[in-house]
């Protein structure tokens with residue numbers, strides 16, 4: 475019989491610079507009212523420009539905090555799964571930079587690219603490796619530096635106001651507590667919508683991968699069909715939450731806390747209503763961090779635990795939707 479895996483500890487880290495909506499108005503035509511009303515975001519964190527801080531650097535801080543909260547020593551980590559859409563460099567992946575900065579010995583280090591669903595996918599990978607007995611302790615990291623890659627002019631305002639920098643990490647290991655642990659993971663993607671939210675260049679199907687013309691046209695910045703993303707997100711998130719509960723013989727009433735990906739507060743509110751969740755059954759923190767993509771779930775989970783909203787024994791659902799489109803949920807007993 476396979477053993478069960480458990481999240482033994484979580485840690486979050488955001489850079490200290492607080493970027494308010496008001497600050498953005500000096501760069502683009504927007505207002506605090508527009509941003510708050512459409513997205514619920516009041517501020518986000520950005521790394522300081524020119525300081526050389528990348529996704530692996532934020533990830534290191536989150537990883538240290540997760541190790542401490544898990545009571546797991548660095549030497550016990552046997553594998554790393556790193557989720558990001560904003561790697562330090564095109565290649566190699568950020569995982570090896572994080573490995574080197576943490577001082578981890580040679581081991582499997584895996585980088586994955588599932589955008590906002592990255593952490594949910596990463597967690598399910600760690601779950602499989604721990605359950606099979608391949609390794610005991612996996613460091614799972616979701617980390618993003620968006621601020622260096624967004625168009626902060628009026629041209630890019632629909633995307634630029636949404637994203638923030640940050641990192642979150644979890645230590646996954648063999649379950650310590652009876653009944654606690656990851657119950658199931660539910661992962662999806664539908665590439666028919668790949669261009670609804672994407673960065674077109676650099677592209678390996680072009681030569682050169684990035685041209686001056688591309689840069690002038692802003693094709694190296696993310697572009698998004700916001701309405702399509704919104705429409706699909708609310709449907710898929712509600713669907714996969716129901717699926718995860720049903721698979722394990724639970725209903726919404728059994729759910730202690732839903733940690734939804736923080737893309738837009740309106741998406742979370744829509745989902746909360748559609749699922750019929752009370753305020754104490756869901757946690758949001760997008761007002762302070764914006765959308766930190768692969769980092770949002772661990773950042774939000776960490777905060778919900780610290781706030782006492784999640785207690786040992788609670789049924790917790792982590793759910794995400796993002797570019798690809800990709801979506802998924804992990805149901806666990808905390």
Ligand SMILES: CC(C)(COP(=O)(O)OP(=O)(O)OC[C@H]1O[C@@H](n2cnc3c(N)ncnc32)[C@H](O)[C@@H]1OP(=O)(O)O)[C@@H](O)C(=O)NCCC(=O)NCCS
Pocket residue numbers: 503504505508509512513590631632633635636698699700701703704737738741765795796797
């Ligand atoms: C992005 C989003 C907030 C835009 O809201 P919306 O109601 O769909 O707004 P629209 O895109 O129709 O734009 C309405 C107007 O606001 C303008 N606008 C866009 N961004 C703006 C900004 N930051 N400030 C002010 N005006 C803005 C548009 O240019 C448009 O102007 P127009 O009517 O003159 O053309 C919304 O679509 C959304 O949140 N979608 C989901 C995005 C998401 O979650 N992405 C990450 C997924 S992981």
